[in-house]
Amino acid sequence: MDTFIIEGGHPVSGEIPVSGAKNAALPVLAATLLTRDEVSLERIPKVRDIRTMANLIESVGAEVTPNDGGYRIRAAEVTSPEAPYELVKTMRASSLVLGPLVARCGEARVSMPGGCAIGARPINLHLAGLEKLGAKITQEHGYIRAHAPHGLKGGVIHFDRITVTGTEDLMMAAVLAEGETTIENAALEPEVADLADLLTKMGARIEGAGTSTIRIQGVSELHGATHAIIPDRIEAGTFLIAGALAGDPLTVCGVNPNHVSALIDKMRQAGVEFSFPADDRIEVRAAGTLRAVDLATKEYPGFATDMQAQFLAMMTQAQGESQIIETIFENRFMHVSELLRMGADITLDGNRATVRGKTQLSGARVMASDLRASASLVIAALTAQGETVIDRVYHIDRGYERIEEKLRGVGAKIRRAR
Numbered sequence: 001m002d003t004f005i006i007e008g009g010h011p012v013s014g015e016i017p018v019s020g021a022k023n024a025a026l027p028v029l030a031a032t033l034l035t036r037d038e039v040s041l042e043r044i045p046k047v048r049d050i051r052t053m054a055n056l057i058e059s060v061g062a063e064v065t066p067n068d069g070g071y072r073i074r075a076a077e078v079t080s081p082e083a084p085y086e087l088v089k090t091m092r093a094s095s096l097v098l099g100p101l102v103a104r105c106g107e108a109r110v111s112m113p114g115g116c117a118i119g120a121r122p123i124n125l126h127l128a129g130l131e132k133l134g135a136k137i138t139q140e141h142g143y144i145r146a147h148a149p150h151g152l153k154g155g156v157i158h159f160d161r162i163t164v165t166g167t168e169d170l171m172m173a174a175v176l177a178e179g180e181t182t183i184e185n186a187a188l189e190p191e192v193a194d195l196a197d198l199l200t201k202m203g204a205r206i207e208g209a210g211t212s213t214i215r216i217q218g219v220s221e222l223h224g225a226t227h228a229i230i231p232d233r234i235e236a237g238t239f240l241i242a243g244a245l246a247g248d249p250l251t252v253c254g255v256n257p258n259h260v261s262a263l264i265d266k267m268r269q270a271g272v273e274f275s276f277p278a279d280d281r282i283e284v285r286a287a288g289t290l291r292a293v294d295l296a297t298k299e300y301p302g303f304a305t306d307m308q309a310q311f312l313a314m315m316t317q318a319q320g321e322s323q324i325i326e327t328i329f330e331n332r333f334m335h336v337s338e339l340l341r342m343g344a345d346i347t348l349d350g351n352r353a354t355v356r357g358k359t360q361l362s363g364a365r366v367m368a369s370d371l372r373a374s375a376s377l378v379i380a381a382l383t384a385q386g387e388t389v390i391d392r393v394y395h396i397d398r399g400y401e402r403i404e405e406k407l408r409g410v411g412a413k414i415r416r417a418r
């Protein structure tokens with residue numbers, strides 16, 4: 001299993017590029033199952049979860065051809081509308097094929113996702129939404145079966161709780177349903193709007209994506225399209241935090257600043273200064289003294305749960321006491337025990353972490369437990385005294401493209417050992 005070996009205390013300076021967004025690319029790949037025609041996708045990040053989704057759509061019958069930074073995909077026939085256990089167990093976002101498969105084939109079987117490192121993460125809201133569109137849902141042998149032999153029918157879906165992939169899954173189901181579908185209390189994440197952009201290019205009729213009410217007029221078929229994925233706001237945010245701790249200065253390139261505004265607001269409150277040399281560039285340098293600030297994670301446009309671990313690592317370097325409350329997932333503080341091993345002063349009480357700083361972190365052997373927790377360990381290691389060894393970096397490879405090469409490119413002392 002690969003490890004990262006990081007020698008802390010070196011500044012990072014220069015330009016660091018942002019890849020396409022993993023969480024936008026995943027639903028977009030699933031959406032290619034909605035048409036027989038070729039869909040050409042650009043700026044697909046080369047990360048493990050994307051490879052898993054590509055394998056999944058291949059296993060249902062699509063032809064996937066990698067080309068220059070993207071994929072050409074043709075699902076001329078769907079031969080087996082099923083997401084098998086072997087793939088779903090490695091990536092919960094596999095449930096994103098449920099909506100497209102039942103819309104296209106009238107039938108889908110998806111292995112039930114089990115527990116997950118960051119929480120229970122059920123898909124009950126996806127299933128209730130599909131039922132509203134007329135699908136019959138049954139469960140057998142660990143699989144969920146959605147069945148709509150005469151096609152889906154438009155309906156009103158009200159999510160009791162905001163769900164990102166749930167909104168995406170139902171949007172993909174509704175584009176081929178007969179009549180109008182309204183999704184209420186929809187997720188506002190930019191990845192939802194990006195998916196709607198692609199679907200619209202494919203001939204779907206969608207209004208309001210990116211707001212809390214999405215209206216979809218079903219069409220009888222979709223056609224091919226070309227689409228470039230939006231930049232990864234979480235990768236960009238991770239680099240901004242690295243820059244706030246060690247930037248000399250660091251310019252994050254190819255980012256949409258609007259997508260990281262909640263993060264930038266919080267970082268400014270902590271004393272970090274930014275400049276915007278171009279529309280898609282943000283420059284940040286190490287703040288002299290960081291101040292402790294409190295935060296609670298929230299759905300977009302609030303502070304992203306996917307940035308909580310990295311921000312918490314930054315707060316170990318801030319003066320004072322910071323309260324960090326996780327409201328989206330019930331068990332997303334796995335990085336805390338590893339940061340404690342590096343000398344951080346953090347107490348946990350349910351969904352609240354109290355971080356007291358500033359503490360001098362010292363390099364240690366630590367373990368990556370999930371994607372964003374791993375990113376927070378990389379950030380901590382960059383500022384720690386001495387060498388940190390991070391085990392199980394396959395977690396980080398799920399969602400960050402060549403992170404060690406990108407960081408090395410701006411002066412960090414990080415290498416991968418196999």
Ligand code: EPU
Binds near residue numbers: 371
């Ligand atoms: N929930 C339910 N029932 C459902 C769906 C969700 O109870 O049917 C709950 C979840 O358990 C969670 C909350 O609702 O407590 C929000 O979950 P959501 O469905 O929004 O999360 P997701 O769609 O499974 C996506 C991202 C996550 C990100 C969350 C929140 C993708 C592929 N994944 O997950 O990204 O943390 O939204 O923003 O888009 C990551 O990239 O590291 C990651 C975990």
